[in-house]
Amino acid sequence: xxxxxxxxxxxxxxxxxxxxxxxxxxxxxxxxxxxxxxxxxxxxxxxxxxxxxxxxxxxxxxxxxxxxxxxxxxxxxxxxxxxxxxxxxxxxxxxxxxxxxxxxxxxxxxxxxxxxxxxxxxxxxxxxxxxxxxxxxxxxxxxxxxxxxxxxxxxxxxxxxxxxxxxxxxxxxxxxxxxxxxxxxxxxxxxxxxxxxxxxxxxxxxxxxxxxxxxxxxxxxxxxxxxxxxxxxxxxxxxxxxxxxxxxxxxxxxxxxxxxxxxxxxxxxxxxxxxxxxxxxxxxxxxxxxxxxxxxxxxxxxxxxxxxxxxxxxxxxxxxxxxxxxxxxxxxxxxxxxxxxxxxxxxxxxxxxxxxxxxxxxxxxxxxxxxxxxxxxxxxxxxxxxxxxxxxxxxxxxxxxxxxxxxxxxx
Amino acid sequence: xxxxxxxxxxxxxxxxxxxxxxxxxxxxxxxxxxxxxxxxxxxxxxxxxxxxxxxxxxxxxxxxxxxxxxxxxxxxxxxxxxxxxxxxxxxxxxxxxxxxxxxxxxxxxxxxxxx
Numbered sequence: 001x002x003x004x005x006x007x008x009x010x011x012x013x014x015x016x017x018x019x020x021x022x023x024x025x026x027x028x029x030x031x032x033x034x035x036x037x038x039x040x041x042x043x044x045x046x047x048x049x050x051x052x053x054x055x056x057x058x059x060x061x062x063x064x065x066x067x068x069x070x071x072x073x074x075x076x077x078x079x080x081x082x083x084x085x086x087x088x089x090x091x092x093x094x095x096x097x098x099x100x101x102x103x104x105x106x107x108x109x110x111x112x113x114x115x116x117x118x119x120x121x122x123x124x125x126x127x128x129x130x131x132x133x134x135x136x137x138x139x140x141x142x143x144x145x146x147x148x149x150x151x152x153x154x155x156x157x158x159x160x161x162x163x164x165x166x167x168x169x170x171x172x173x174x175x176x177x178x179x180x181x182x183x184x185x186x187x188x189x190x191x192x193x194x195x196x197x198x199x200x201x202x203x204x205x206x207x208x209x210x211x212x213x214x215x216x217x218x219x220x221x222x223x224x225x226x227x228x229x230x231x232x233x234x235x236x237x238x239x240x241x242x243x244x245x246x247x248x249x250x251x252x253x254x255x256x257x258x259x260x261x262x263x264x265x266x267x268x269x270x271x272x273x274x275x276x277x278x279x280x281x282x283x284x285x286x287x288x289x290x291x292x293x294x295x296x297x298x299x300x301x302x303x304x305x306x307x308x309x310x311x312x313x314x315x316x317x318x319x320x321x322x323x324x325x326x327x328x329x330x331x332x333x334x335x336x337x338x339x340x341x342x343x344x345x346x347x348x349x350x351x352x353x354x355x356x357x358x359x360x361x362x363x364x365x366x367x368x369x370x371x372x373x374x375x376x377x378x379x380x381x382x383x384x385x386x387x388x389x390x391x392x393x394x395x396x397x398x399x400x401x402x403x404x405x406x407x408x409x410x411x
Numbered sequence: 412x413x414x415x416x417x418x419x420x421x422x423x424x425x426x427x428x429x430x431x432x433x434x435x436x437x438x439x440x441x442x443x444x445x446x447x448x449x450x451x452x453x454x455x456x457x458x459x460x461x462x463x464x465x466x467x468x469x470x471x472x473x474x475x476x477x478x479x480x481x482x483x484x485x486x487x488x489x490x491x492x493x494x495x496x497x498x499x500x501x502x503x504x505x506x507x508x509x510x511x512x513x514x515x516x517x518x519x520x521x522x523x524x525x526x
Contacts, residue, residue: 047463051421062505145475146473173464174495191422192426193417193418193421193424195417197460201484
C-alpha cells in the first residue's frame with residue numbers, strides 16, 4: 001500500500017509530488033518510464049521556461065533541475081525506467097521494470113501526470129509514398145538535442161505549432177535550410193514570439209492556409225507538393241507548388257496520452273481529449289487526479305506546474321479525508337470557447353477557469369452566464385487558439401448555481 | 412518612421428509600435444509592461460538574442476548550453492561556430508561556464524552531467 005502514486009516524472013508529476021509532500025503526504029511514489037526525471041523538458045534546450053514561476057528565462061533542462069532538486073531534497077521515492085501498464089478504478093497500479101518484473105501497487109490516491117504525445121503522420125491522410133526523412137518535430141528535437149544526430153539538410157515543416165517553430169530555428173542554427181513552414185489555418189498556432197524569433201529572425205517563410213498534399217520519393221523523401229487551401233481547409237486546384245526537400249517535420253498538434261485513463265473507466269471530455277475534472281483536478285473517480293498535458297495541452301510549462309500543485313494539494317486532502325464538496329456546477333461552452341478546465345466545480349471558493357477559443361478574435365468579451373443572465377464579463381484585446389486564457393470566478397458568484405455557460409461575444 | 416514589432420520578452424507577444432528617427436527611438440506604444448519598452452528600444456537600435464545549443468562532451472554525450480546573456484543578433488552564426496568547435500570534459504553542473512568571452516557574455520551549461 002502506498003498513499004500516493006504519481007504516474008509520470010515530468011514537470012506535472014514532479015510539481016504534484018512536491019505539492020502533496022508539502023501538504024503532509026510522506027508516502028509518495030513517482031513512476032517514470034524514462035531513465036531520468038524531467039519529461040519532455042530534457043530535450044527542450046531553448047529558453048522561455050519559468051518566466052511566471054521563477055521570474056527568469058530558463059531552458060527546459062534548467063527548469064526541470066529546479067523541480068528535480070526539490071523532489072530529491074524531500075527524499076520523495078521514484079522508480080525510474082518503470083512503465084505503468086494498467087490502472088483500475090480501485091486504484092491498483094500495475095507497472096513493470098527490469099528489476100522488479102511486473103508488480104502491483106495498491107494506492108490510496110493516484111495522480112495521472114503522463115503528458116501528451118505528438119499527432120502522428122497516419123492521422124494526416126497525405127497522399128504519396130512513405131520514404132525515410134519524415135519525422136514528428138519532437139522526434140527530430142530528441143535526435144538533435146539528446147542523441148546528437150542531424151535529421152536532414154533541406155527541410156519543410158508542416159504545422160506551425162511551437163515545437164515546429166522552435167525546430168525551424170534549431171535546424172537552421174545547425175546548418176540546415178528550412179525552406180518553408182506550412183500552416184493549414186490562416187494563422188499560426190504557435191506563440192507570436194516564436195513566429196518572430198524562430199522564423200522572421202532567419203527569413204524562414206511561413207505559408208499560411210497552405211498544406212502538404214503529396215510526399216515524393218521512394219527510399220528518402222525527395223520533395224513535397226504543397227497547396228493553398230480554402231476556408232474549409234480543402235486544397236485549391238492550380239495553387240500546387242513542388243518543394244524539393246530531404247526532410248519533412250510534422251508539428252501538427254499534441255494529444256493527451258489517455259489510453260490508461262480511458263481503460264480505468266474515467267469520464268472523458270471529447271474536446272480536450274483528456275479526463276473531465278473538477279477544480280481539484282479530480283476525475284470522475286474519487287481519489288484519481290490528473291494534471292498537466294494529459295488533461296489538456298498547455299502553452300507553458302509554468303501553467304503545468306501550477307495545475308499540478310492544485311492536484312498534489314488535492315490528493316493530500318483526499319488522503320487525509322478532508323475534501324469537502326458543497327457545490328455541483330457544470331460548465332458549458334458556446335463553441336467559440338472550445339473548452340474549459342475544470343469542466344465542473346464542487347466547492348464554493350474562488351476558482352481560476354482556464355479556456356481556449358476556436359479562432360482569432362479581437363476586442364472580444366468573455367461572458368459567464370447563469371440562467372440567461374451575465375454574472376461576469378471580461379474584455380480581451382485579442383484571443384487566439386494558440387494562447388490559453390483564464391478567468392477567476394469569485395466564490396460569491398457560485399452560490400446556488402448548477403450550470404455556468406461561457407460565451408464569447410465579439411464587439 | 413514607424414516600426415511594428417512583436418515583443419519576444421514573454422509569451423504574451425505584445426504588438427508594439429515604435430517611432431524611430433535615424434539615430435534614436437522617439438516613442439514606444441502598445442507594450443503592456445516596462446520590459447516591452449526596453450525590448451522595443453533595443454530591437455530598433457541593436458537587436459539581441461539568446462542562443463541555445465549543445466556542446467559535445469569528451470565521452471560523446473551532448474550537453475545543453477546557452478549564452479548567459481543575449482548577444483547581438485548578427486553574431487548568432489559566429490556564436491554557433493564557436494559552440495560547435497568546443498568539446499568539454501566531465502563532470503559538468505548547471506551554470507558552469509563552458510566557453511568564456513563570447514560577444515560580451517559567456518556560454519554556460521544548462522544541465523548536470525556526471526562523469
